[in-house]
Amino acid sequence: MTRQRRVILDELRKDKSHPSADELYETVRKYMPRISLGTVYRNLEILSELGEIQKLEIGGTLKRFDGNPKKHYHIRCMNCGRIDDAPIALMEHIENEIDGMTDYKIFGHRLEFIGLCPDCFDKAADRWQ
Amino acid sequence: MTRQRRVILDELRKDKSHPSADELYETVRKYMPRISLGTVYRNLEILSELGEIQKLEIGGTLKRFDGNPKKHYHIRCMNCGRIDDAPIALMEHIENEIDGMTDYKIFGHRLEFIGLCPDCFDKAADRWQ
DNA sequence: TTACTTGCAAATCGTTTGCGATATA
DNA sequence: TATATCGCAAACGATTTGCAAGTAA
Numbered sequence: 381m382t383r384q385r386r387v388i389l390d391e392l393r394k395d396k397s398h399p400s401a402d403e404l405y406e407t408v409r410k411y412m413p414r415i416s417l418g419t420v421y422r423n424l425e426i427l428s429e430l431g432e433i434q435k436l437e438i439g440g441t442l443k444r445f446d447g448n449p450k451k452h453y454h455i456r457c458m459n460c461g462r463i464d465d466a467p468i469a470l471m472e473h474i475e476n477e478i479d480g481m482t483d484y485k486i487f488g489h490r491l492e493f494i495g496l497c498p499d500c501f502d503k504a505a506d507r508w509q
Numbered sequence: 510m511t512r513q514r515r516v517i518l519d520e521l522r523k524d525k526s527h528p529s530a531d532e533l534y535e536t537v538r539k540y541m542p543r544i545s546l547g548t549v550y551r552n553l554e555i556l557s558e559l560g561e562i563q564k565l566e567i568g569g570t571l572k573r574f575d576g577n578p579k580k581h582y583h584i585r586c587m588n589c590g591r592i593d594d595a596p597i598a599l600m601e602h603i604e605n606e607i608d609g610m611t612d613y614k615i616f617g618h619r620l621e622f623i624g625l626c627p628d629c630f631d632k633a634a635d636r637w638q
Numbered sequence: 639t640t641a642c643t644t645g646c647a648a649a650t651c652g653t654t655t656g657c658g659a660t661a662t663a
Numbered sequence: 664t665a666t667a668t669c670g671c672a673a674a675c676g677a678t679t680t681g682c683a684a685g686t687a688a
Contacts, residue, residue, distance in 0.1 A: 382662070382668060402652080416670045421653065423668090437568035442652060455613050467610040468603065478622060481596040484584050486624040490568070493607060495615040511643060511687070530678080545645045550678065552643095570653085571677060 385423045387411055392424075392433055393447035398454070398463040400442045438463065438492055453490075457497035459504075466493050514552045516540055521553075521562055522576035527583070527592040529571045567592065567621055580617075586626035588633075595622050 391407050392399070399407070405420045424445055428435045434446040438456060444463060453466035475486050496504060520536050521528070528536070534549045553574055557564045563575040568585055573592055582595035604615050625633060 384669075400652090414670070416672095418654075418671080419669060422655095425654095438566075455607075455611060455615070457613070458616065464611070464613070466607060468607050474597065474620075475622070478584075478595060478597050482584060482593070483627040484586070484593070484622070484624040485630045486584075486622055487587065488623045490621045490623065491603075492619045493604070493613070493615055494617045494619065495613040498612040501614045513644075543645070545647095547646080547679075548644060551680095554679095 384408075384412065384415055384419050385427070387415075388420060388423045389427055389432060389447075392427075392445055395447060398436060398444045398446050400444050402442075404445065436463070438490075451488075453492065455493040455495060457500055458494050459496055459500035462497045462499075464497075466491070513537075513541065513544055513548050514556070516544075517549060517552045518556055518561060518576075521556075521574055524576060527565060527573045527575050529573050531571075533574065565592070568623070582620045582622070584622040584624060586629055587623050588625055588629035591626045591628075593626075595620070 387408055388404065391411075392404060395404070395407065397403075401421050401424055402417070404424070405415070405417050408415055408420065424433070424435070427433045428445070431449050434449055436444040436446055436454065438444060438454060448465075451470055453468055453470075454463050455466045456463050471491070475489055479486055516537055517533065520540075521533060524533070524536065526532075530550050530553055531546065533553070534544070534546050537544055537549065553562070553564070556562045557574070560578055563578055565573045565575055565583065567573065567583060577594075580599055582597055582599075584593050584595045585591070600620070604618055608615055
């Protein structure tokens with residue numbers, strides 16, 4: 381565990397905004413100005429393989445990362461891309477439900493809500509005043 | 510509606526494999542050898558804004574497209590990226606469930622199962638013989 | 639005829655990788 | 664000391680875009 385990997389993990393754990401690699405790079409750079417973006421990508425990959433963090437392959441082009449490795453769902457703002465945890469319990473049973481219905485061997489599932497975050501909703505509402 | 514847009518839509522409607530833009534480009538090229546990849550991308554974008562097709566922003570790097578514009582869920586092979594429709598009914602109620610629990614205004618949700626397709630499962634099983 | 643769309647090629651964006659130098663265990 | 668990791672910069676793959684020419688309504 382290098383100094384770089386430590387800082388990346390710590391900062392991601394603190395950050396509740398599910399940052400992209402680039403956003404996390406900007407944060408980490410404040411502590412280690414010479415760190416490279418490649419190092420951030422490499423360590424995020426390694427940390428997610430170790431199960432310390434999660435890679436979120438969610439709508440949109442760029443990947444986002446979650447310092448919380450436990451299974452949970454997300455809400456995504458369709459306007460600004462902000463991501464929050466979804467306040468809804470895990471539905472483990474739906475994997476059993478589908479199991480006999482398909483030839484796939486199921487290993488997991490992903491649920492994502494799409495909507496407008498409070499900020500973007502307010503801005504949209506203003507336009508109708 | 511240009512000839513290009515017509516062919517792209519027709520071919521996507523016929524294709525049950527949820528192809529990527531590039532895969533669809535190869536198919537369409539058989540009918541229109543001079544069509545460009547840019548045209549395919551542009552039309553897929555337009556058709557999905559019109560609600561004629563769906564853009565699937567699902568795990569993995571590249572986007573895939575679905576000629577069926579109705580809401581439904583998908584299963585993705587974690588090994589080869591193949592995507593099939595998930596044989597499970599829509600759960601509209603979960604949007605109500607989350608509605609009071611968050612400051613977001615919810616507009617939809619997306620559910621994706623992750624597993625091994627029959628082919629990849631067989632190959633993986635062979636390795637243990 | 640006029641706005642929209644095309645084919646082409648270059649640009650862009652996020653991400654990955656090869657390298658020689660450096661740090662960790 | 665041996666191996667893993669680093670910073671840097673160049674490469675990569677998917678997607679987008681500017682432009683002049685062509686096409687649909």
